[in-house]
Amino acid sequence: MDPSAAAELKTLLTGVRLPARKAELLEHAVGQRAEPQFLDALQSLPEREYVSLDEVADDLLHVQPTPLETHPHPSEESGAPPGGDAYTDPDAEPGRIRDLDQIDGS
Secondary structure, X not given: OOHHHHXXXXXXXXXOOOOEEHHHHHHHHHHOOOOHHXXXXXXXXXXXXXXXXXXXXXXXXXXXXXXXXXXXXXXXOOOOOOOHHHHHOOOOOOOOOOOHHHHXXX
């Protein structure tokens, strides 16, 4: 559920006696003629007692991370690393900065 819909549902639930269980929240929402999307969202809540409407919204907005895609093989590199084989050589000679005068041809 997106944050704006959760805020709308909180407004719809204003006036429910708190603390309230999921069934009481649903009963209040039905009495307020809530849209089916809000009733479905309330159905998805865990069975527990809610002390505030913020707790209801928090549970509705709680997003579980999706599992990361797993790749059986690493992706192919886009090219050779900078410096070629020296990139992974711990004893490679450090590079030097070119003299700008030599580049200009002076």
